[in-house]
Amino acid sequence: MSINSFGHMLRFTTWGESHGPAIGAVVDGCPPRLSLTEADIQPFLDKRRPGQSRHTTQRQEPDQVRILSGVFEGKTTGTPISLMIENVDQRSKDYGDIAQAYRPGHADYAYDAKYGLRDYRGGGRSSARETASRVAAGAVARLVIPDVQIHAWVSEIGGDAIDRDNFDLNEIGNNPFFCPDSVAAQRWEGVMDAARKSGSSLGAVVECVATGVPAGWGAPLYAKLDADLAGAMMGINAVKGVEIGAGFEAARLRGEDNADPMRPASDGSNRPEFLANNAGGIAGGISTGQPVVVRVAFKPTSSILTPVPTINKAGEATQIITKGRHDPCVGIRGVPVVEAMMALVLADHKLLHRAQCG
Secondary structure (H helix, E strand, O other), rough: OOOOOOOOEEEEEEEEEOOOOOOOOOEOOOOOEEOOOOOHHHHHHHHHHOOOOOOOOOOOOOOOOEEOEEEEEEEEOOEEEEEEEEEOOOOOOHHHHHOEEEEOOOOOOHHHHHHOOOOOOOOOHHHHHHHHHHHHHHHHHHHHHHOEEEEEEEEEEOOEEHHEEEEHHHHHHOOOOOOOOOHHHHHHHHHHHHHHHOOOOOOOOEEEEEEEOOOOOOOOOOOOOHHHHHHHHOOOOOEEEEEEEEHHHHHHHHHHHHHHOOOOOOOOOOEEOOOOOOOOOOOOOOOOOOOEEEEEEEEEOOOOOOOOOEEEOOOOOEEEEOOOOOOOOOOOHHHHHHHHHHHOOOOHHHHHHHHOOO
């Protein structure tokens, strides 16, 4: 039973723990003869890398990726691509206090209940450290869909949302929040500082849009494009909600308002020109050719310095404070992870579509 793998035609498996010697991924099903080197993967890992501002964990990991297999003379061979990232800045002693007590909101108790033991050093497999492997795998997936552009950003932190009138895609790389609204980014500096200094944490909403996705990817029932996207996003650590297109807002609309009207294309082709995109680029589980739009809700980080009531392994009441280096808002570094999962799902569905429809 494989519960560490994801995908159909393009399938990846991640391995390793937060405080083990290394983490990594094996990507299987990648087409041959695609150009691939470590330099193609590293920029995406650098985007997710910890310790780049005071608003993320101060764990200092270079996250240098090594390609161990599946590439020869700079080209993919069609065989499994093995990627490895060494862990070099673990501080396992920071987690001694939680060896016998469970962090509320974290996977500690559930992990113990399932396996009868747990790696309390940083949470083991339940640590967000694992997502570096997904980002590396996502960089490979992008090679399969070169005509698709994927961009994600933080649209909300702690309930404070961006102003859509201020949206500037070029602004995303100019602040530590991946925020497309420079005014909101300035506000978030103070919001994040206050949460961090009080020993607390904040949640966030990440939006992701993929353009250049042609109509026809997906399937009507058990391989719906939106279902696979939802599963991919919900599989990211700390994610508690996913919306496609209008999402929950669609339930508050009338049918004529939620519909995406079509008219003949101005270029004379037989493709439709859509006047709205409430469907988020997916209808009946199949892409429509419009931008694919996903929103992902990240909960506040569970590892905080504020005392929280809990129990220990003996079932006794206690309080817990989590020491160590943690993201005061895990959603910030979730941006490249969301992009990676979008790329992995889209690349997988491109190959599925090609296999069935030619």
